[in-house]
Amino acid sequence: MGAPRNGGDLVTETLTALGARVAFGIPGQHALGLFDALRRAPRLRFVSSRVENNAAFAADGHARLTGEVTPLLVSTGPGALLTLASLQESRASSAPVLVVSSQIPRAGLGGGRHGYLHELPEQSASFANVTKSVFTVRHASQIPSALAGAWRDAASAPAGPVLVEIPQDVLLEPTAVPPVQDVDPAPVPLVPRAELVAEAARLLDGARRPVVLAGGGVSRSGGRDALVALAEALQAPVATTFGGKDAFPWEHPLSLQSWIEDRHTTDYLEAADVLLVVGSGLGELSSNYHTFAPRGRVVQVEADLGKLESNHPALGVHGDAALALAGLAESVGRRPVDPAVADEVAAVKAAVAARLDSQDLEAERAVLAAVREALPDGAPSFWDMTMLAYWAWSAWDPRGGQAHSAQGSGGLGYGLPAALGAAAAGRGPVLAVSGDGGAMYSIAELATARQHDLDVTWLVVDDGGYGILREYMESSFGEATHTELARPDFVALAEAFGVPATSTSPDRLREDLSAALARPGPHVVVLPMVLGLFAPTHLGG
16 A cells, blocks of 8 residues: 655645646755655656756746746755745746745744754745745645645736745645645736726827837737737837737837837837837836836836836726737727838838948847747747847847747846746747856756757857956946856767757858757757947937
8 A cells, every 4th residue: 555645745736736737846855745746646747957046947938938837846945045036037027937845844934943954034035025925834734725826826917936835744744635636727817997998098099109019918918919909900010028029020010129229219119199018017128228208198008016107107007918908909999001100110120220230240140140040930949148138139030939038137047947948848949048158057957958858959159258248347347357257168068968069150050050959859059259239229329
């Protein structure tokens, strides 16, 4: 006869009943009851990382690609705390990660200082700034309801990470709670108030030059079709933020694309008599570093209540972006197609291109174009905080594939582990892009890629240091300090992990990257090259 069911079984049963199919994490002493239960959970696949922060990035990447709440299983104290920087990114980018952490035995909860291994006075307090909510379980019977509540909270707009912590002894103790089957994963829809949608529609209908700025909230909510319907009805040009690249078709006649870090685009947005900002808080990057100063009315649709009117006065519509867009698309009148609007959009994009043409940036633009041609249409990409990613934020055509980066919090090391998490969904090849500095944050995850045979091609642009910081310091201070790095032979190091690797050059990049992406499983492509960045416009240039 097998061992009796315990608290760990309640965790895996509940996660499976809620719809989880893949979980990420690293085992630890206090969490062994949970990890042992994974043996008895055949429908829940576990992908083991090498460092907890990378496991959290992997859960983030899986959550972004699938739109599903993704479990992250970690142990107490150091294991849990190593996820904090990654969860800051998930919180800022609204990725629904469900952290299930063990805790010290429940006798030690409340800061009693009994000297348990990994003991903290209050572990959950460390998560207050990086999660939406925290659930602390003290009895096995609480596990299903706590996990179901956390799941719904993580999935509810605005989505984000949630922590459930369970003491070691609760995970291990036998339970008479029946096997978990009846739990509800459905979040409560964040429906915008009808009178606000009606007023927003009235303003847009009365606008002479309506324009839309669409953020990541549109993509996350599934509001793309409604946005296209609304833009075409209003004949309103649409610019997207870096996080909302796939919110609107790149080559649509009304698409301003995502050069919002360019003054030409900023000027056009400012000139709208009614600007609809949907799914964006108009933060630093989305406002061209807070130089954006609208001259007309602003209508802001935002799921995060704290972001409504946080940067500009607006008609604030608190609600899910897709629901609001659908309501607006049904309410506004339909205007005839106006070729003059498309001409305006084309003129803005031509001005942006002319500004780039005036700089010596042909090599950088060719590299990004080679990467774009190598990646199949519809395939997702994950970008670290590196020079090529700064280009991609503005210039990358998603071609039906999601493009994600760590710009929510701006930390290094995101690209590879997030791509591995996305690849665990089994939807085809995934591209990760890092610089050599960021690559060293997550190099250990090549072992994860090999162990789980994840279909990720990792492009490492090796410029010998922290290229972005080098650029910033040289432009600000005349020279860079402590930005240059000793680094390994990335090709030899990848091969030591059993991962095929290729050293390439700018003229071979498209061919080499295409070949790597065409072969299932992990592959590393290394491009030794120093890239420059286009001149910023927010400094008055």
